[in-house]
Amino acid sequence: CYHRIKRVLDPRLPLPLKAQILMINTDVLSVALYPAAVRDLDYAGIDRFVNRILCRITGCPQRWTSATFLRAELGILPCKYMAHQRALMHLWHLHNEAWFRNHLGDLRGAGPLKRLTNLASLYQLDLSTIRLSSKAAWDKDVKAAIRAAACRALNADLLERTLPEAR
Numbered sequence: 001c002y003h004r005i006k007r008v009l010d011p012r013l014p015l016p017l018k019a020q021i022l023m024i025n026t027d028v029l030s031v032a033l034y035p036a037a038v039r040d041l042d043y044a045g046i047d048r049f050v051n052r053i054l055c056r057i058t059g060c061p062q063r064w065t066s067a068t069f070l071r072a073e074l075g076i077l078p079c080k081y082m083a084h085q086r087a088l089m090h091l092w093h094l095h096n097e098a099w100f101r102n103h104l105g106d107l108r109g110a111g112p113l114k115r116l117t118n119l120a121s122l123y124q125l126d127l128s129t130i131r132l133s134s135k136a137a138w139d140k141d142v143k144a145a146i147r148a149a150a151c152r153a154l155n156a157d158l159l160e161r162t163l164p165e166a167r
Contacts, residue, residue: 021058021074024050029082042048043080050076081150084119088142091116095130123149 007146071078078083094113095101106136106150120127123145130138 017057021076024053024076029079041079041083043078043083047077050079063107064142068154072154077150077153081146084123085142085146087116087119088123088125088146089135089139091120091131092130092138092142096135 004050024025024118051071054070054074054076058069094116117127123142125141125145133141142146
């Protein structure tokens with residue numbers, strides 16, 4: 001898979017940057033993050049792969065800060081946050097579209113539902129309104145909460161790595 005993508009994203013090809021970014025989002029990240037709703041993934045490994053691709057298509061040096069700034073400029077969140085967004089949309093589907101949604105209250109313990117519920121509380125999302133929210137409204141709330149958390153984390157990380165004297 002990597003070699004096929006590497007050939008397509010060759011900087012010498014006349015493919016616009018926007019099309020290449022769209023390919024990263026749809027081809028690479030959607031496949032890589034598909035099982036994110038129910039299991040842990042190697043987010044760091046996926047991020048390294050995406051960072052290499054971004055640096056390659058833009059021609060910038062392959063260093064951590066370059067890739068982080070590139071991701072911020074191009075609007076590509078770190079994979080952890082993209083996976084959390086996908087997982088929280090999965091939670092909405094469980095509450096609103098699953099045939100067993102009336103029995104979710106009976107599920108106890110540390111299973112996937114508990115994990116998704118904890119994830120929602122991590123981003124301070126109100127689960128009491130999940131059945132009243134439309135899919136679009138829930139998606140909007142999830143994206144806003146995740147973008148805010150990602151922004152805080154990335155800013156803190158950049159400050160720690162590049163501006164130690166600013167503490």
